[in-house]
Amino acid sequence: MMKLFDAHCHLQDPRIINKTPELIKTAQDSGVLHFAVNGVSEQDWFSVKQLSVTYPSVLPSFGLHPWYVAERSPNWLKTLKEYFDSTPSAAVGEIGLDKGSQGKKIDFSQQVEVLRKQLELAKELNKPASVHCVRAYGDLLELMKSVGPFPAGVVLHSYLGSAEMVPEFSKLGAYFSFSGFLMSLKANKAKKMLKMVSSDRMLLETDAPDALPKSNIDSLFFVEGDTSLDNEVHGQTSTSSSTSDSSAANPSQVLTDASMLPKDTLNHPANIHNVLDYVASMLEITKEELAELSYQNAVRLFSYEGSKLLQK
Numbered sequence: 001m002m003k004l005f006d007a008h009c010h011l012q013d014p015r016i017i018n019k020t021p022e023l024i025k026t027a028q029d030s031g032v033l034h035f036a037v038n039g040v041s042e043q044d045w046f047s048v049k050q051l052s053v054t055y056p057s058v059l060p061s062f063g064l065h066p067w068y069v070a071e072r073s074p075n076w077l078k079t080l081k082e083y084f085d086s087t088p089s090a091a092v093g094e095i096g097l098d099k100g101s102q103g104k105k106i107d108f109s110q111q112v113e114v115l116r117k118q119l120e121l122a123k124e125l126n127k128p129a130s131v132h133c134v135r136a137y138g139d140l141l142e143l144m145k146s147v148g149p150f151p152a153g154v155v156l157h158s159y160l161g162s163a164e165m166v167p168e169f170s171k172l173g174a175y176f177s178f179s180g181f182l183m184s185l186k187a188n189k190a191k192k193m194l195k196m197v198s199s200d201r202m203l204l205e206t207d208a209p210d211a212l213p214k215s216n217i218d219s220l221f222f223v224e225g226d227t228s229l230d231n232e233v234h235g236q237t238s239t240s241s242s243t244s245d246s247s248a249a250n251p252s253q254v255l256t257d258a259s260m261l262p263k264d265t266l267n268h269p270a271n272i273h274n275v276l277d278y279v280a281s282m283l284e285i286t287k288e289e290l291a292e293l294s295y296q297n298a299v300r301l302f303s304y305e306g307s308k309l310l311q312k
Contacts, residue, residue, distance in 0.1 A: 002291040005298035008205035012047035040065035061093035088306030093130025100134035166196040177203035180213035213274035221268035
């Protein structure tokens with residue numbers, strides 16, 4: 001069985017935290033050995049820590065995501081440092097910059113200030129940092145140049161930046177992680193960008209419960225009890241025989257791929273296989289080759305001092 005490493009997900013998300021045991025077991029049964037679980041605000045850091053205590057496969061990360069910058073407490077940085085003191089196995093994340101529809105609501109200068117402090121902390125602690133970036137890659141590059149380079153690595157999670165910026169980020173210590181969001185890019189743009197990424201800097205992730213791959217429905221894992229899916233969709237996605245029955249009964253209602261599902265349909269961590277398939281096809285290499293190199297890259301990146309990967 002191929003070994004896979006989910007380099008960025010959110011198993012502490014309130015939408016799925018009660019289903020974490022089943023999600024982890026299903027993903028592990030499919031070959032996913034490790035999950036880098038990223039906190040996003042002071043409110044969920046404890047949940048991430050608890051998951052890492054409960055599950056040997058969970059590697060914790062703590063960070064203040066740009067969407068939650070306005071809600072931070074005056075002591076947020078002190079609290080964050082305390083989490084790292086008490087959890088030596090933790091990496092930094094999710095942190096970043098966002099000028100998208102959600103990010104526009106948050107003062108950008110505050111986003112930059114908060115990100116700078118967390119990048120400096122990651123460098124000081126010699127830990128990798130997982131970075132979110134939406135429509136702000138130029139700003140991110142300048143900030144990383146002013147704080148970096150980053151010998152411990154920076155994960156540009158769900159990377160959708162240009163091919164031209166890949167070498168610039170790489171010089172600073174960046175790794176490029178790909179999720180189902182990659183399928184939203186035009187295929188030629190995705191292929192050009194992927195081919196610029198060095199094989200030793202490529203990672204795969206799910207960003208679960210977000211970023212459901214736009215794959216054929218029959219190839220996807222669904223989160224049991226997902227309220228975004230009505231009964232008819234649940235019936236169709238439960239088994240292939242249900243799909244056949246549904247087709248015969250009402251051909252006009254047949255769902256063939258995930259782009260036809262509600263936008264808030266939850267993503268299962270086992271769907272990293274769909275990301276693997278897509279990226280391998282774009283790179284024109286085998287799934288086995290990509291699984292191996294992305295797994296080894298993630299193990300190397302997350303083998304910092306104190307990491308669970310180094311504990312026996």
